[in-house]
Amino acid sequence: MTRKGRRLILIGSALTVLALAAGLILTALNDTIVFFRSPSEIAEHKVAPGARLRLGGLVEAGSVAKQGTAVRFTVTDGNAQVPVTYTGILPDLFREGQGVVAEGVVQTDGSFKADTVLAKHDERYMPREVADALKKQGHWKEGEPGGPPAPAPVRSTVQ
Amino acid sequence: MALLDFANPTRFLSLSARLIPWTAGVAALALALGFTLAFLAPPDYQQGETVRIMYIHVPFAWLSMFGYSMLAASSLGILVWRHPLADVAHKAAAPIGATFTFLCLLTGALWGRPMWGTYWVWDARLTSVLVLFLLYLGLMALRAAIDEPNRAGRAAAVLTLVGFINVPIVKFSVDWWNTLHQPASVFRMGGSTIDASLLWPLLICALGFTLLFLTLHMIAMRTEILRRRVQVLEARAAAEATA
Numbered sequence: 001m002t003r004k005g006r007r008l009i010l011i012g013s014a015l016t017v018l019a020l021a022a023g024l025i026l027t028a029l030n031d032t033i034v035f036f037r038s039p040s041e042i043a044e045h046k047v048a049p050g051a052r053l054r055l056g057g058l059v060e061a062g063s064v065a066k067q068g069t070a071v072r073f074t075v076t077d078g079n080a081q082v083p084v085t086y087t088g089i090l091p092d093l094f095r096e097g098q099g100v101v102a103e104g105v106v107q108t109d110g111s112f113k114a115d116t117v118l119a120k121h122d123e124r125y126m127p128r129e130v131a132d133a134l135k136k137q138g139h140w141k142e143g144e145p146g147g148p149p150a151p152a153p154v155r156s157t158v159q
Numbered sequence: 160m161a162l163l164d165f166a167n168p169t170r171f172l173s174l175s176a177r178l179i180p181w182t183a184g185v186a187a188l189a190l191a192l193g194f195t196l197a198f199l200a201p202p203d204y205q206q207g208e209t210v211r212i213m214y215i216h217v218p219f220a221w222l223s224m225f226g227y228s229m230l231a232a233s234s235l236g237i238l239v240w241r242h243p244l245a246d247v248a249h250k251a252a253a254p255i256g257a258t259f260t261f262l263c264l265l266t267g268a269l270w271g272r273p274m275w276g277t278y279w280v281w282d283a284r285l286t287s288v289l290v291l292f293l294l295y296l297g298l299m300a301l302r303a304a305i306d307e308p309n310r311a312g313r314a315a316a317v318l319t320l321v322g323f324i325n326v327p328i329v330k331f332s333v334d335w336w337n338t339l340h341q342p343a344s345v346f347r348m349g350g351s352t353i354d355a356s357l358l359w360p361l362l363i364c365a366l367g368f369t370l371l372f373l374t375l376h377m378i379a380m381r382t383e384i385l386r387r388r389v390q391v392l393e394a395r396a397a398a399e400a401t402a
């Protein structure tokens with residue numbers, strides 16, 4: 001075997017070991033790398049009141065109630081719901097059916113008091129007419145933010 | 160070894176002298192066309208006019224990973240074949256890749272503020288791109304810290320290959336963990352989720368920026384080759400003066 005071949009094999013095996021190590025570390029840290037928890041995860045793990053975390057999901061349709069700058073809405077992932085209260089300015093993309101990530105504290109009554117609300121959008125980009133046409137044809141599904149119960153993404157190709 | 164024949168600094172100088180006017184010209188045309196189409200493209204159904212940041216942010220993001228992959232390939236050239244041109248290519252690509260990564264972070268922050276409601280969050284995608292930027296800076300610092308050029312090149316190559324682990328993490332971070340950043344829109348299973356009217360301007364901009372990257376890289380490589388020749392000549396002249 002040539003010296004070049006030996007060097008190549010050495011580098012290849014070193015990188016393989018490194019990739020495995022990195023993979024193990026990232027798997028072990030999985031719980032801390034995720035950016036937010038879904039309502040199901042919060043229900044499942046019985047998060048103690050006072051715990052600070054980020055809650056992610058969709059704003060449930062018909063749940064938004066505004067009173068001045070105070071707003072109440074429900075975050076859902078299809079399986080569980082968490083009522084959220086927030087006082088402040090909402091991002092432009094905030095609307096019913098939209099993905100949101102709220103940062104705040106779980107209250108004793110099981111609701112969530114957010115001090116930051118961020119909007120999350122999905123990977124689809126299209127002109128309004130195309131979106132309307134897709135909705136009209138019934139090909140439309142509201143995008144679900146990432147996380148365990150994420151459904152298969154919808155293709156947005158125009159028919 | 161037909162390909163390696165071209166990897167000769169003198170051949171590279173003559174080949175790149177002929178290529179640069181073409182890559183620079185096509186890059187200028189593609190960017191002019193791409194930017195025009197980007198402003199003529201319809202606004203997004205959700206994001207409205209703000210979506211136009213995509214036409215620069217996404218090419219910068221792609222090229223930040225492309226640049227690092229180029230560094231990794233050059234590192235193999237340095238460590239396995241010990242080729243001087245690979246070292247030149249590595250040294251020349253790092254600052255360009257760092258600049259593109261910085262522009263990706265900057266345009267991303269400016270896009271995040273109006274759409275998400277924040278310039279920055281520590282989610283897996285944003286954090287791994289910041290790590291990519293710091294890797295670029297670390298590589299440049301490592302090279303600058305070692306005086307002996309061959310050792311500097313080899314040390315930088317080893318660090319490059321170790322840091323290459325981060326490139327798949329950047330790419331798949333949005334699939335492996337939940338993040339505020341949305342998943343991939345173009346390079347994904349099942350095809351693009353960007354409507355053709357928005358996708359074409361993006362692809363033309365991406366072509367323009369890629370050619371711009373390659374043009375800058377070739378110019379930087381030429382400068383580095385000539386700089387090394389001047390250093391050799393100066394050393395020789397100094398040796399003759401003392402003799």
